[in-house]
Amino acid sequence: MIIENQKHLFYQGWFAKIIEVKVDKINNQEVILGQGGYGTVLRGKMKIENINNTKETREVPIAIKRIKLSPLKEKKSFGENQLNMESIKLELSVYEQIKSKNIVQLYGSEQKDNHYYLYLELCDGNLLNCIMDENGDAPLKEEQAIRYFIKIFDTLQLLQKSTYERTENNKESLYHRDINVKNILIKKCVIGYQIKLCDFGIAQYSVQPGNQNKNLIQEIGTPAFKSPENFLNQLCDQEKNETWSLGTVLVCLLFGYSSFMANIQLFNIGNKDDHLKWISRQKNLISTEVQQLLFGLLQKEPKERMGYKQISESQCYRLYGNYPPSRSLIPRGIQRLMYNNFEYLTQLFINLNQNLYKQIPEDLLFFLFQHYKNLVHKQCQNYSGYYKSIDSTDLSLQTTSNINYIGIPTLLQKYYQFFQNIQLENETQNDDQMILFWRKFSQPNRRYQDSQRFCFLNNLFEVLDKLQVEQQALENQILELNKKKMLYLEKEEKLYSKKEENLNKKLYVIEKLKEDKDDNFNKFNDLISGLTQYFDWNKEKI
């Protein structure tokens, strides 16, 4: 089998080529993963052959996007074939040019029997059927929703940054133009879920907003997620068009798809701010920062709507952007410190024999390990092929709760060897991102200096202080609300029962917040005491 224009794949540490593709069938029926406007997405398998060792083959599960091309005679009347070919070419070129862990990987493509086939990385489903339940009735917790939002936003920023220079002074950025809950796929991975953008059939390179703000766009995208200006087919700014769709996706994540669809008429062009009023009414469900973000994204007037810069400066982004959630409270200074000590941390973990190991407070160990794991994970993600091999059962890390405490050094030893092997295997490929990454980290690292320890602890104390102030503020609010409640209870009048109900709701939300704050506070407190012991222990060792 010859796949057209096949470039060699890099898959799970193999340089490979596809030798066979087949669609999965159950009871003779093709397994359909999804159906879109242009084609059907099927589940299947590809057989790949290691090009360094032709005898070795492997079967890999994939998604097959099958697009029907219109026959030639119809092409004249409808132009459909041309449209298809154009959007297919576009989709292919995006997949080929932009490699990211957040964009579905294209393994190969071919045209046969009046169809075009794209062989894609298999995901577990889209935002709608994977994260929310089938009816879109199970919205996410705010923190989770924002985390997904940020991942999607970061990917859109990546697209925008991948400019294409048409002429000397004319840089063009890429916009997806059809952001909606079905075009954002989900893939389970070592740490939680990963988002993968797909369907670039109507993506477009456009002049960057900085150079020229407005572009004529045709009416494009999925109706419920379309910006008002897109509906009116007016001159519009691609970036703002994208941020509107992002806003609607966030609404789905926070309040559920069905709730969004039930109120869809409010988001239409006619009603100026009715949709914002509806969001205001949901204020018990979301924090002020998230409400501000939604208001910024869902301004019907593009000029008043948030652009990418404003999103990255928003409070939500600053709170959750770029970091795994559990560490969002940890100041950048600390992260940098840990980041610069990759090699040191590795050695530290590997050299721990069982007795010494027991002297490290468990909390601290998990903290460091978690950090290390994220670091390794991040490095692996830079190279999707390698990333996959670390995903294999041998090296896979379970979620924190399942980590075998005693097994950590062994596991890290494997990681360490893994990175060393990569370094050896690929020494000649200077442009290999992974090598660059590795070199950066394998520069001689220092042990913690006294000043660094001090700064590290100080930063943690700062977080602790902040948490304490927030705890106190919540405590005061709870006291106030309880006082009010007592008053209502004394009056025992009908008029007050509604007020009391509202008050109870408010009380519940604040008490929940306080609980979370207390939890964080305790964790940090433990961490600091563990850390102090650790530094003392380590000092003696040096």
Ligand SMILES: Nc1ncnc2c1ncn2[C@@H]1O[C@H](COP(=O)(O)OP(=O)(O)OP(=O)(O)O)[C@@H](O)[C@H]1O
């Ligand atoms: N790589 C994949 N892995 C798993 N499922 C997928 C994959 N690609 C697509 N799907 C499923 O198929 C659906 C349709 O895919 P896609 O949006 O690429 O098709 P389309 O024909 O271009 O659709 P549209 O009508 O949005 O243009 C997705 O919502 C998803 O549920």
